[in-house]
Amino acid sequence: MTTVLARQATGRVLSPTRASLLVVGGLWTWYRRNWRASVTSGFLQPVLYLVALGFGFGSQVTASPATLGLPYVQYLAPALLAASLMQVAAFESTYPILAAFRWQRTYLAIASTPITPSQVLAGQLGWIAIRLSFTAVAFTLVAAVLGAVTGPGIILAVLISVLTGMAVSAPIVAYAATLENEGQGFNVIFRFIILPMTLFAGTFFPVDQLPGWAHPLVWITPLWHGTELSRDAAFGTLELWPTLGHLTYLAAVVGVGVYLGRRVFNRRLAV
Amino acid sequence: MGGNGALVRADGLTKRFGEFEAVRGIDLDVRPGEAFGFLGPNGAGKSSTMRMISCVSPRSGGELTVLGMDPDRQGPRIRARLGVVPQLDNLDNDLSVRQNLHIYGRYFGLGKAHLRDKAAELLDFAQLTERADDPVEPLSGGMKRRLTIARSLINDPELLLLDEPTTGLDPQARHLLWDKLFRLKQDGVTLIVTTHYMDEAEQLCDRLVVMDNGRIAAEGSPGELIAKYSTREVLELRFAPGTQQDIEPLVADLADRVEVLPDRLLLYTADGEAALAAAHSRGVQPLSSLVRRSTLEDVFLRLTGRTLVD
Numbered sequence: 001m002t003t004v005l006a007r008q009a010t011g012r013v014l015s016p017t018r019a020s021l022l023v024v025g026g027l028w029t030w031y032r033r034n035w036r037a038s039v040t041s042g043f044l045q046p047v048l049y050l051v052a053l054g055f056g057f058g059s060q061v062t063a064s065p066a067t068l069g070l071p072y073v074q075y076l077a078p079a080l081l082a083a084s085l086m087q088v089a090a091f092e093s094t095y096p097i098l099a100a101f102r103w104q105r106t107y108l109a110i111a112s113t114p115i116t117p118s119q120v121l122a123g124q125l126g127w128i129a130i131r132l133s134f135t136a137v138a139f140t141l142v143a144a145v146l147g148a149v150t151g152p153g154i155i156l157a158v159l160i161s162v163l164t165g166m167a168v169s170a171p172i173v174a175y176a177a178t179l180e181n182e183g184q185g186f187n188v189i190f191r192f193i194i195l196p197m198t199l200f201a202g203t204f205f206p207v208d209q210l211p212g213w214a215h216p217l218v219w220i221t222p223l224w225h226g227t228e229l230s231r232d233a234a235f236g237t238l239e240l241w242p243t244l245g246h247l248t249y250l251a252a253v254v255g256v257g258v259y260l261g262r263r264v265f266n267r268r269l270a271v
Numbered sequence: 272m273g274g275n276g277a278l279v280r281a282d283g284l285t286k287r288f289g290e291f292e293a294v295r296g297i298d299l300d301v302r303p304g305e306a307f308g309f310l311g312p313n314g315a316g317k318s319s320t321m322r323m324i325s326c327v328s329p330r331s332g333g334e335l336t337v338l339g340m341d342p343d344r345q346g347p348r349i350r351a352r353l354g355v356v357p358q359l360d361n362l363d364n365d366l367s368v369r370q371n372l373h374i375y376g377r378y379f380g381l382g383k384a385h386l387r388d389k390a391a392e393l394l395d396f397a398q399l400t401e402r403a404d405d406p407v408e409p410l411s412g413g414m415k416r417r418l419t420i421a422r423s424l425i426n427d428p429e430l431l432l433l434d435e436p437t438t439g440l441d442p443q444a445r446h447l448l449w450d451k452l453f454r455l456k457q458d459g460v461t462l463i464v465t466t467h468y469m470d471e472a473e474q475l476c477d478r479l480v481v482m483d484n485g486r487i488a489a490e491g492s493p494g495e496l497i498a499k500y501s502t503r504e505v506l507e508l509r510f511a512p513g514t515q516q517d518i519e520p521l522v523a524d525l526a527d528r529v530e531v532l533p534d535r536l537l538l539y540t541a542d543g544e545a546a547l548a549a550a551h552s553r554g555v556q557p558l559s560s561l562v563r564r565s566t567l568e569d570v571f572l573r574l575t576g577r578t579l580v581d
Contacts, residue, residue: 007459011351011379011426019378026374034365105361111327112355113378114347271288271328 013114016122023115023123024130031131041091042131046084046139050077053204054148066206068235070150076204077148078234081139082161082226083203085132089165090172090194092128094186097176100124107269117269121261125170132165133158149234156233164226167250168194170257177264197223225249278303278430278461279324283333286319293319295485296333301430306452306462308472308479310567312575315482317465318358321434324463325355338430351379354428354460358435360415364408368399368418371407376425389425396451397421413444420451431455433464437471449474469568483575493567500573501565502527504543508550508557509535518555525549539565 014022031038050073058072067075100107110120136158143149172189179185200210201223207215218224225246232238279301286294294316301307309317322328324337326346335342337349362371372390373383381389394400397417407415416436423431436452437445452475456462466472472479473493481489481496489496497503506526510518512534519536523529525546526538535557540546543562550557 007427007429009352009427009429010381010385011428013347013351014380018380022377025377029370029374030363030365033367033370104364105357105359106363108327108357109361109363109375110378112325112350112353112357113375114351114380115378116347269327271322 011114016116016119019115019119020122020126023110023120024126026110027123027127028130031127042088042135043138045087046080046135047142049084050080050139050143050146050148054080055146068231070235073146073148074150075231077143078154078157078161078230079203079227081136081143081154081157082164082230083198083201083223084139085136085161085165086168086197086223086226087194088135089128089132089169090189092131093169093172094176094189095182097124097173098179098182098186101177101268102179102181107265111269117265118262120269121173121258121265125166125173125258125261128169128173129162129166132162132169136161151234151236153234153236157230160226160229160233163247163250163254164222164230167222167226167253167257170254170261172257174257174261174264177261177268197221202227222250222253276303277301277336278338279307279463280336281320281324281333282335284320284323284330284335285332286316286323286328287331293485294323297480297482297485297487299480299487301461301463303461304456304459305477306456306464306475308476309463309465309482310467310469310472310479310571311465311482311488312467315575316485317482318434320482321432321463321465325353325432326350327355351426352429354423354426354431356419356423356431356433356436358438358465360419362407362415362418362422365406367404367406368410369394369403371418372422372425375422379426381426386425393421393424396424396454398447411444413440413447416440416444416448417451420448424455428460430461430463433462435465435467437466437468445471469566469571473567481571481574488574489570496567496570497565501569502539503541503565505563505565505569506538506540506543506546506550507535507561507563508538508547508555509559509561510557518557521553521555522546522550537569539569 054073054076058076061067061072063069063071107120111117140149140154140158175185200214201218201221207218207224210218229243229246232243277300279299281297281299283296283298284294285292285296297320309320311317319328323330323335323342326337326342326349329343338352340349342349366374369390372393373386376386376389394403397420399414399418399421402410402414407418410418420436437448440448449471452462462475464475476493478492480487489500491499515534515536516531519529519531522536522538526540528539530537538546547560547562
C-alpha cells in the first residue's frame with residue numbers, strides 16, 4: 001500500500017443545546033436572505049385584520065360588558081395577537097418542514113453531520129418560536145401606535161401568544177414530518193382546524209355566544225386557552241388557578257407535539 | 272481503529288425494510304488510504320450499505336464498526352469525522368455557494384474564522400470561487416455536484432463516502448470530478464464509492480466488491496476480478512442479426528466461454544488474435560471483428576447477468 005498521510009478530521013460533537021442553536025442559526029441565515037416572501041403573511045395580514053376588524057367593524061360595536069367595557073379594537077388586539085401567531089405558526093410548520101424533508105432535503109444534509117434528528121427538531125421549533133416573536137413584537141408595536149394597546153400587560157400577552165403559537169406548531173411539525181408529499185394534508189389543516197379556530201375560539205366575540213354543545217369543542221383548542229390568557233394578561237385580570245390551568249394545557253400540547261415530533265424525526269432521518 | 276487497522280469493518284451486515292431484505296449479510300474491510308468501490312445494478316443494496324456506514328441508517332443485523340466505533344452508539348462521533356456525498360444533492364438552493372459551505376461547517380463545530388479560510392480553499396478546489404456569492408439554484412448539475420463534494424470536505428474527513436458521485440453528469444464534468452477524487456486520495460483520504468459505471472470503478476478503485484441482490488458476488492482489485500471472472504481478451508464477432516446462433520457451434524471450442532448477443536458473439540479467450548485467425552481458417556466470415564482487453568463490464572455482466580433490473 002502507498003504511504004498514508006496521517007489525517008485527523010476537524011469535526012467534533014457539540015452539546016445538544018449548542019447543536020440546536022446551530023440549526024437555528026442555519027434557519028436564521030436562510031431567513032435573512034429570503035424574509036421578503038414572508039412579510040405579507042407574517043406581518044401585513046395581522047395588521048390588516050386589526051385595521052379592518054378592530055377599527056372598521058369595531059366602529060359599529062359599542063363598548064359593553066361583552067367587550068369588557070373597552071373599545072372593540074382594544075378588546076380585539078391581544079386576542080388577535082394570539083390568533084395571528086397561530087396562523088403564522090401553522091404556515092411555518094407545514095411547507096418549510098416538507099421542503100426540508102422532501103423538496104430540498106436540507107434535513108438529510110444536516111443528519112449526515114454530528115447533529116442528531118432530535119437536535120434538528122429542537123432547532124426547527126426554536127427557530128419558529130423566534131420567528132413568532134418577531135411577528136408578535138412588530139404587531140404589538142403597530143397596535144400600540146394605533147392606540148389599540150391598553151397597557152404594559154401586552155408584553156406578557158406577547159409571551160403567551162408565542163406559547164400559543166408553539167402549541168399549534170409542535171403537533172403540526174410532527175404531522176408534516178410524516179408526509180411524503182403535499183397531498184390534501186395541509187389544506188385540511190388550514191380549512192378545518194386553523195380557520196374554525198380563528199373564527200370561533202373567542203378572538204372576535206365571546207365564546208358564550210356560541211350554543212352550549214360547541215363549548216367543549218372550543219375548550220380543547222389551544223387558541224381558546226391562549227386567547228383567554230392573552231386578554232387577561234393585557235388587561236391585568238389574570239387569576240391564579242385559571243392561569244395555571246391554561247398554561248398547563250398549552251404546555252402539555254407543546255409537550256405532546258415535541259414527543260411525537262422526536263419520534264417522527266428520528267424515524268425519518270435514521271431509516 | 273478496529274482489528275487490523277480497518278476503517279470500516281462489517282461482518283454479516285444486514286438491512287431490512289419490513290419484509291424486504293436490502294442487504295443480506297455482507298462482510299467488508301476497508302483499509303486506510305484505499306479507494307474502495309461498491310459496484311452493482313440498481314437495487315443491489317449499495318446505497319443501503321452506504322447509509323449504514325454513514326451512520327444515518329441503523330443496521331438490522333450483523334456487526335459494523337466505522338473508524339473503530341459502533342454507529343449505533345457513537346453515530347455523532349463517527350459522523351464528525353466522515354464526509355458524505357449523497358446520491359441526490361441536498362444543497363440549500365436559496366443560499367449562496369459560500370453560505371452552503373459555511374452553515375454545513377458550523378454543524379461540525381468549526382469556528383467562523385477557520386471556516387472562512389476553509390471555504391475559500393474548498394471553493395478553489397471545486398473551481399467555484401467565481402460563483403461563491405451566487406445562489407445555488409441556477410448552478411449546473413456538475414457545479415452542484417462539485418459543491419456537494421466540497422461541502423463534504425469541510426471537516427477534513429478521514430473517510431469520504433460517495434454515493435454515485437457522477438450519475439447524470441456529462442463526460443467533461445465526470446473527468447473533472449475524478450480528477451478531484453484522485454487528488455483527495457493522494458492527500459490520504461480513504462474513499463468509498465458506489466457506482467454502476469464500470470469505467471468509474473476502474474479509474475478510481477483500488478479494490479471493489481460487486482453487489483447483487485443484497486449480497487457480495489465478488490471482491491478484489493479490478494485486475495484480480497478480470498483475471499478471476501473473465502479472460503485476458505475478448506474477441507467480438509459481429510454478424511447480421513439472427514445469423515449469429517448458427518456460427519456459435521463453429522467457434523465454441525476456440526474460447527473459454529462464448530456469449531451470444533443479438534448481433535454478435537463474444538469469445539472470451541486469452542489470445543483474441545489467435546482465436547480470430549482460427550475462426551477465419553474455419554470459414555467464419557463475420558461482418559466485422561474486434562479484439563479488446565477484458566473490462567470490468569465483462570465481469571459485471573457475467574456476475575449480475577444481462578437482464579434488466581428495475
